[in-house]
Amino acid sequence: MFRGFSKNSMDSKGRLAIPSRYRDLIAVQAENNLVITLNPLDHSLWLYPQPEWDVIEDKLATLSDFDKQSRRTKQMMRGYASDCQPDSQGRILIPKELRVYAELDKQAVILGQGNKFEIWNEQAWVAQRDAWLGSVGDDSAPTPESLQSLSL
Amino acid sequence: MFRGFSKNSMDSKGRLAIPSRYRDLIAVQAENNLVITLNPLDHSLWLYPQPEWDVIEDKLATLSDFDKQSRRTKQMMRGYASDCQPDSQGRILIPKELRVYAELDKQAVILGQGNKFEIWNEQAWVAQRDAWLGSVGDDSAPTPESLQSLSL
């Protein structure tokens, strides 16, 4: 499973290096086949090893075409999913469309998130992080139940 | 199976390039025989490899003629279905009727959608995408079941 934080730079060609500590696992687990798509929840990207993505795709395939929300979910998640493989330097090329969506420019943040990675624009990440830290640390604001039950 | 996003331009003759990454698969799986028809749900087009279309056509044949909705679906999808083959540059010619239906002009979006492709007018696609992203990103609104069920 993936965890951890990295800050790598996107070059002018739209390439981004996968942190080296994940590379062996990706090579073994997914034969270097990765799938990148958008994260609709917060304007970042998700990067899955192929086998993990296949699970998602199977679930997507079961969604009804006649329910509009379901259809859109299917279209978006599958439609923006692109295969990619690291080059000999361990970098992946991020499709232009996704680069634009996540507003990736110079610095990108790569977060290990269990079965996948999240790739953020650095400023967006910092902003979200600080906003969240502020709200959780604020004792006067309500803590969601899902968090209250969590013992860290 | 097909996935991924491409934005290609339709030229003045109504030709549209199939993204090259799919071409080999189409050549092997369908011997370059494709079937294009309308997508009655979204004002876009569906493009099937012949073998996949055959499956659809069988399903359509089982629909009752006495249910109006079913009859119309059958009529539309079969009626507008036309065979096409990529030319030596990997482009297909989209019948004028279908071009008009999907309002394809300059830029078209091609989405890999499992067993088929969807072809959209770019603006129409962007509008649908933004609407969906808006509804998903709205924290005050409930997350659609279609997304929840994925446990992404």
Added chain:
DNA sequence: AGTGAAGTGGGGAATTGTGGGTAAAAGTGT
């Protein structure tokens, strides 16, 4: 400081996407 690995940048070749010219084919009307 030295060594090796990781990250970054860029040159150049190959592939892909785009546009147009021209000839064959199909459709239309008299």
Added chain:
DNA sequence: ACACTTTTACCCACAATTCCCCACTTCACT
């Protein structure tokens, strides 16, 4: 059946993107 127009098919050429490779810098560890 004929001439005429429109559409389609095939070809070539340019432009943009992507891929593959090499080289440099930086960082971590000894």
